Amino acid sequence: MLRIAVPNKGSLSEPAAAMLHEAGYRQRKDSRELVLVDPENNVEFFFLRPRDIAVYVGSGRLDLGITGRDLLLDSGAEAEEVMQLGFGGSTFRWATRPGTATGLADLEGLTIATSYPGVVERYLAEHGVNAAVVRLDGAVETAIQLGVADVIADVVSTGTTLRNAGLEIIGEPILESDAVLIRRKGADSSHAVELFLRRMQGVLVARRYVMMDYDIRAEQVEAAVALTPGLESPTVSPLHNSGWVAVRAMVPHRDAQRIMDDLYEIGARAILVTKIHACRL
Numbered sequence: 696m697l698r699i700a701v702p703n704k705g706s707l708s709e710p711a712a713a714m715l716h717e718a719g720y721r722q723r724k725d726s727r728e729l730v731l732v733d734p735e736n737n738v739e740f741f742f743l744r745p746r747d748i749a750v751y752v753g754s755g756r757l758d759l760g761i762t763g764r765d766l767l768l769d770s771g772a773e774a775e776e777v778m779q780l781g782f783g784g785s786t787f788r789w790a791t792r793p794g795t796a797t798g799l800a801d802l803e804g805l806t807i808a809t810s811y812p813g814v815v816e817r818y819l820a821e822h823g824v825n826a827a828v829v830r831l832d833g834a835v836e837t838a839i840q841l842g843v844a845d846v847i848a849d850v851v852s853t854g855t856t857l858r859n860a861g862l863e864i865i866g867e868p869i870l871e872s873d874a875v876l877i878r879r880k881g882a883d884s885s886h887a888v889e890l891f892l893r894r895m896q897g898v899l900v901a902r903r904y905v906m907m908d909y910d911i912r913a914e915q916v917e918a919a920v921a922l923t924p925g926l927e928s929p930t931v932s933p934l935h936n937s938g939w940v941a942v943r944a945m946v947p948h949r950d951a952q953r954i955m956d957d958l959y960e961i962g963a964r965a966i967l968v969t970k971i972h973a974c975r976l
């Protein structure tokens with residue numbers, strides 16, 4: 696049975712559960728359930744802290760895991776990314792009170808508070824900056840006010856938490872993170888792993904694309920197909936009304952309205968967009 700680690704709490708937990716649900720896997724009914732067996736799909740899910748997931752997967756005890764790239768890198772575990780999952784995006788940044796520092800070089804000799812000491816110490820070493828790192832569990836923004844640190848390094852999403860704490864971002868982003876699917880470095884692939892990856896890929900494609908159908912005069916079909924090339928090649932079928940054809944192609948969801956405008960301009964009519972519920976490419 697395939698053994699997969701899933702975040703039990705935090706920002707990644709809900710979107711990870713939603714993605715697995717869309718991929719056809721069983722859901723836990725209670726957030727206190729720590730293990731869930733899905734016998735129909737031959738998978739066992741382990742609900743773990745996102746920070747611990749890379750450790751379990753890197754040790755080889757679990758086959759796959761969903762976690763953040765930042766947490767994977769911080770853990771130093773022998774695990775690697777196999778797929779980016781399209782949620783949980785954040786940046787990891789330096790921040791401080793205005794006037795303390797303006798860039799990386801100014802961090803020399805200062806004290807930095809963070810929940811990600813692995814990422815921070817590696818980054819400082821790579822850039823030849825000597826600074827003390829204090830590891831805190833969370834709410835690191837307050838460390839400056841309470842005099843525990845001069846600077847923080849933390850996850851920034853909207854920036855609201857920093858603003859409320861009177862801090863400003865300095866320097867370049869330390870890293871860009873996303874939710875990722877991970878497995879042990881160098882692990883052999885199995886049929887069960889491949890099948891799971893295909894299902895997750897199917898969810899990503901179903902979310903990213905819509906199906907577009909329209910009718911167009913036969914002489915305009917080349918121009919229309921250039922606008923909707925599909926993933927491989929669009930389906931073109933004859934209509935009963937001679938001189939017209941029906942075209943069907945997948946298009947990126949975010950481009951759909953613009954493509955409909957362009958198709959209409961070249962004479963397409965009855966342009967319909969439908970959601971893709973699931974797919975295998």
Ligand SMILES: Nc1ncnc2c1ncn2[C@@H]1O[C@H](COP(=O)(O)OP(=O)(O)OP(=O)(O)O)[C@@H](O)[C@H]1O
Nearest residue numbers: 704705706707745763765766783784785850852872
């Ligand atoms: N707005 C956000 N706040 C915190 N983490 C976020 C945010 N957006 C994405 N993430 C990602 O979520 C992961 C953090 O997981 P974590 O379990 O710490 O969640 P959390 O929301 O901080 O919950 P908690 O603080 O209760 O543990 C990281 O990979 C981080 O990049």
Ligand SMILES: O=P(O)(O)OC[C@H]1O[C@H](OP(=O)(O)OP(=O)(O)O)[C@H](O)[C@@H]1O
Nearest residue numbers: 833834835849850851852853854855856
């Ligand atoms: O840029 P924002 O949208 O404000 O989000 C970023 C904040 O969210 C996270 O905190 P979380 O709620 O996870 O608390 P924690 O610091 O205790 O982990 C992170 O550590 C930042 O503090």
Ligand SMILES: [Mg+2]
Nearest residue numbers: 705832833834
């Ligand atoms: Mg947190």
